[in-house]
Every structure is written in C-alpha cells, then in structure tokens.
Amino acid sequence: MARQDGLDVVPGLDSVESRISEGKLAGIDLNLLVVLEALLQCRNVTHAARKLGQTQPAVSRALAKLRELLRDDLLVRSSTGLKLTSRGEQLLQTVPATLAQVREVISSRQVDRGIRLSINASFTPALLPYLLQSSARENAPFKINTHKDANEGVAQLRAHAVDYLLGTVFADEHDLESEIIFTEEFITLVSFERHQFGGVRPSEHAFLDLTHIHLVDNGVEAFPQVVDTLMTYGRQRVRLFEVKDILSAALMVSEGTLALTVPRSTAGWLMRTLRLSALLPPMAIPPNQVSMYWLAGMSDMARRRVIADIGAVARMVVAQDQGHVRALRAISERE
Numbered sequence: 001m002a003r004q005d006g007l008d009v010v011p012g013l014d015s016v017e018s019r020i021s022e023g024k025l026a027g028i029d030l031n032l033l034v035v036l037e038a039l040l041q042c043r044n045v046t047h048a049a050r051k052l053g054q055t056q057p058a059v060s061r062a063l064a065k066l067r068e069l070l071r072d073d074l075l076v077r078s079s080t081g082l083k084l085t086s087r088g089e090q091l092l093q094t095v096p097a098t099l100a101q102v103r104e105v106i107s108s109r110q111v112d113r114g115i116r117l118s119i120n121a122s123f124t125p126a127l128l129p130y131l132l133q134s135s136a137r138e139n140a141p142f143k144i145n146t147h148k149d150a151n152e153g154v155a156q157l158r159a160h161a162v163d164y165l166l167g168t169v170f171a172d173e174h175d176l177e178s179e180i181i182f183t184e185e186f187i188t189l190v191s192f193e194r195h196q197f198g199g200v201r202p203s204e205h206a207f208l209d210l211t212h213i214h215l216v217d218n219g220v221e222a223f224p225q226v227v228d229t230l231m232t233y234g235r236q237r238v239r240l241f242e243v244k245d246i247l248s249a250a251l252m253v254s255e256g257t258l259a260l261t262v263p264r265s266t267a268g269w270l271m272r273t274l275r276l277s278a279l280l281p282p283m284a285i286p287p288n289q290v291s292m293y294w295l296a297g298m299s300d301m302a303r304r305r306v307i308a309d310i311g312a313v314a315r316m317v318v319a320q321d322q323g324h325v326r327a328l329r330a331i332s333e334r335e
Contacts (some may be wrong), residue, residue, distance in 0.1 A: 032069070035062040037099050039075060040092045043082050051175075053155025115306055118145040118156045120167030122222065122246050122262070123290070123314075126269045127166075130313050148245070149220040157295055165293040166310065170224060178291040181311045182318050186226060186285045187267040189253055189260045192275040201280040208233060210259040213249045214240035222246065225286040226261045233283055250274055263288040265318040290314070 038048035039059070049059040067073055072087040084092060119127055124146050132142065145162055147153035153165040154173060169176065190210070212230060214237070215222035231237060241258055243249040246266070253260045254274040262270070267278055292307050 029065075032062055032066055033095065033099060033102075035059060036066055036074075036091065037095050039063060039066075040084065040088060040095060043075060043084060045075075051158060053159045114142055115164070116143045116145070116162040117164045117166060117310065118147050118153050118162040120153065120290075121146045121148050122266050123166065126265065126317050127314060130317050131310065148217055149222065151220055154293075157293065163294060164306065164310070166290065166314065167293075168288065168290055169293060173293075175296050176293050177296045178293045179307055179311075180289060180291045182315050183287050183289045184264045184318065185287050186223070186261050186281060187264045187278045188281050189250065189262065189267055189270060189276045189278055190258075191254055191256060192277045201282055204233065204282045207279075207282050208235055211257060212240055213253065213258050213260045214242045215244075215246060215249060215260075216242050217244045223262070223288065225288070229281075229283060229285045246270075250276065261285070268320070 035048070035052065035054075038051050039045070042048040042051060045059050045063060046056050049056045052059065063074065070087065070091075073085055074088045074091075075082045076085055077083075117131075119131075124144075128144065131144065143162075145156060147156060147165070147167065150167065150169045150171070153167055154169060154176070156162045157165050157176065166181065169178070188207070188210075208230070212226075212235065214227055221227060227237065227240065230240070243252065246260075246262065249258075249260050250270045251274065252258055254276055261281060267276075270276060271278060292311065294303070
C-alpha cells in the first residue's frame with residue numbers, strides 16, 4: 001500500500017471518479033461508495049435498499065447525491081427497466097474492487113473486535129446467560145445483538161453490524177452461507193387455569209376451535225409454517241389473533257383462552273416463567289430449523305470453532321428447555 005503525506009492510500013481509489021480531488025474528499029460521505037456499489041450491482045433502488053438493510057427513500061436520496069457528485073445519472077430508465085449509463089458500466093468494473101480493498105484495510109485494523117452475534121429474540125432469554133460463559137468468548141470479546149425477525153437479522157449481517165446470525169431465514173438469500181444447528185417440533189401453549197387438556201393431544205376439531213395467536217410484526221411472521229398448517233386445515237387467517245412479540249403473546253395466553261404454538265424449546269422457558277400447559281398439535285407442522293448464518297465469502301480462520309462452540313451451547317440449552325415439556329413425547333408415543 002502506498003503512502004502519501006503520512007497517510008495510507010488505497011490503490012485504485014482515484015479510479016472511482018477523477019473529479020473527486022484530495023481537497024474535496026474530506027467533505028464527502030464515503031458511505032456513499034457502499035450505496036454506489038449496491039446500486040451498480042443491483043441496478044434497482046429497491047433491491048439495493050434490501051441488500052443494504054436501508055429504506056428505499058434513503059437509497060434514493062443517496063443516488064441523488066451520487067448523481068450530483070459524479071455528474072452522471074448512473075441509472076436510467078429503458079424499455080426493459082433501469083440500466084447503467086456508460087459511466088456506470090465503467091464504475092461497475094472499479095468500485096467493487098476498490099471497496100474490497102477498503103474493507104480489507106478496515107478489517108485488518110479490527111482484529112480484536114471479537115465475536116459479533118445476533119440471536120432471534122425468542123431464543124435470547126434462554127441462550128444469553130450460557131453464551132456469555134461459553135468457550136466461544138475465551139480469547140475475544142463477545143457482542144450479542146437480537147433481531148425480532150429474519151429480515152432484521154439479515155440486515156444486521158449485510159450492514160456488517162454482526163458477523164453471525166442465529167435463527168431461521170425462510171427466504172433463499174444468495175449472499176449468505178449457513179449451517180444447521182438444531183431442528184425441533186412445535187408445541188401449543190394454553191392457560192394452565194383455563195384448559196383441562198394440557199399434556200395430551202386434543203382432537204383436530206378441539207384444536208382448531210381454539211383461538212390461535214398469530215405472531216406477526218409489520219407483516220413479518222415469526223413462524224409462518226404454523227399459520228400455513230392452520231390454513232391448510234381450514235382455519236381462516238382473519239380468525240387468528242395477531243400479536244407482535246412472543247412474551248406479550250405468552251402473557252395473554254396465561255390469563256385467557258388463547259393458544260400459542262411455538263418451538264418446543266421456546267415453550268420450555270415460557271413454561272418456567274408463566275403458568276402454562278403444553279399440548280401436542282394433532283396435525284403435522286413442519287419443524288423449526290435453526291441455523292447459523294454468515295455472509296458468503298467471509299474470510300475467518302476461526303469460524304469453524306465459533307460455529308462449533310455456539311452450536312454446542314445452543315443445543316445444550318435447547319435440550320434443557322425441551323426437558324420441561326418432555327412428558328409430551330412419552331404421551332405421544334403411547335398413542
């Protein structure tokens with residue numbers, strides 16, 4: 001890497017646009033280059049915003065600034081949609097490589113930042129105490145975020161706010177790699193005081209007659225396979241009771257006649273906290289699959305150990321929480 005006036009200079013940075021002189025560089029938000037890269041690659045404002053974990057209006061404003069800065073439209077409408085201008089095609093050949101060099105410089109100076117993990121909020125109460133004591137953090141700091149849904153977790157990954165995501169991503173994300181940590185079945189929770197069939201498998205009619213909670217926040221479903229199964233058996237979506245977060249839902253179940261269907265380990269820690277009974281759904285619900293995710297092509301020599309350590313802790317905690325509703329397994333096996 002060359003040096004100029006005592007400062008590191010990333011080779012190729014001047015190829016982004018020769019009009020940006022050294023005198024003007026201090027007044028430019030270099031985060032615009034990250035937006036520029038996404039726009040050049042996606043050729044679509046909406047897709048670029050999704051990739052960056054930003055809103056569409058924010059990316060549109062950034063595009064306007066880039067057009068003014070580079071004195072070029074970059075993206076123009078055509079009969080087949082948006083296409084790059086000739087300047088945009090030139091930048092597409094240089095910007096990704098330039099930013100790769102910048103990221104390498106930054107990452108090389110942050111080798112001690114430690115492990116950064118985002119956990120699905122439904123697992124956090126059970127996992128957090130054990131993860132903070134695990135061997136995964138023996139030689140490095142351990143920073144843990146949470147995400148309410150897959151979209152929020154993936155946005156953290158793409159924004160490089162975290163290195164790993166522990167949870168479930170339902171869409172096929174081409175820029176992510178993953179490894180399955182554990183798979184578990186679903187259990188339905190009802191009030192301990194209001195229902196008499198906790199611990200057994202109710203009839204299909206009795207189960208569908210319950211008022212089921214639909215965990216959904218801003219249109220994003222926590223467990224879409226549960227809703228899909230209920231609808232397959234004739235339960236209308238409009239008859240489901242929508243609640244945003246799992247703790248509020250569990251509190252409502254404990255005090256009323258609602259039913260909440262969640263993964264078995266989640267049911268375990270909720271039953272330790274509230275007076276709830278568990279029952280086995282009478283129909284087959286596709287199991288919940290929890291994985292570790294990271295950005296494709298991520299260079300990390302210690303990744304295998306991190307995944308192994310976090311995975312071991314997660315499986316241990318899940319096994320403990322599942323033990324609180326393990327009696328259900330014996331009942332189902334006798335049927």
